[in-house]
Amino acid sequence: MKLLEVAAPDFDLVRTLDSGQVFHWEKCGDGFAGAIGSSGVYVEQQRNRLLFSGTTAKVIAKYFSLDHPLAEICRSFPRDPAMTAARDFCRGLRIIRQPVWECLATFITSSMKQVAHIRQISLTLRKRFGTAKMIYGSHVHVFPSAARVAQRTEEELRECALGYRAKNLLATARCVASGEADLNSWRMLSDEELRGRLCELPGVGPKVANCVMLFAYERLRAFPIDVWIERVLKQKYFPRKRKVTAAQLRAFCETYFGEQGGYAQQYLFHHARKGGAANGTK
């Protein structure tokens, strides 16, 4: 099979796909097999370009946000030791543009789960309910649509190891499938309005809403605070302080990290998770 190519300067595919923002790409030969929307896709990196099949260069460039001015974004980060170390560690990591529904659904299943298990849940949902596509010699399953998930029962979803999250995923799928929640029309809302709408969905609170805003709605200011980021913030930005409330952390992140706060957050997250050695206790 012949691969197409697209220029991808200042990009690191492995780092981007391993940073806990997307959960369905599997290593395959020299690259990865996965899906973008309803297309099965294979993609690998060779220096400053991507070789791919299954879709168009335009779709690849948009999905991986190759248009983001990464150097400029990194220059906007605050100058402090923690941020500088994260920036050096995460060179080429980009915040991608995921289809909204699959991003929303996946993060509903992410609550109190490790990345490895979120990936496992995604795989099970796709294998059971998603359409199979043949790509580059192996087959991948695309993420099932909201309508497809909405047809299932809570019991069937629980059989995918979802636990208590099954009820929330099903309820949200039914909201989306019925049109009660029109995810696409929400693109025109302000950040605050969008966050409000997302938080009305079952199983979606501030953290998941911010993830969906950042990874699917291109709101690069959204700053998800999970257990890892909370540790980093308390340790690096509020050392020697006994009580730091959630509200204090939120206020600090909004003002301190600025317009590209979501990128800063993702770099701090990935560095904390994969950086090794510096993972502080408590």
Place this chain on the structure above:
DNA sequence: CTCCAGGGATGAT
């Protein structure tokens, strides 16, 4: 075995 994970909903201060 224990501890913890990219949290949210609910009910009590």
Place this chain on the structure above:
DNA sequence: ATCATCCATGGA
């Protein structure tokens, strides 16, 4: 507004 508890499951 903040805090406690419960919720399933599996990796480390």
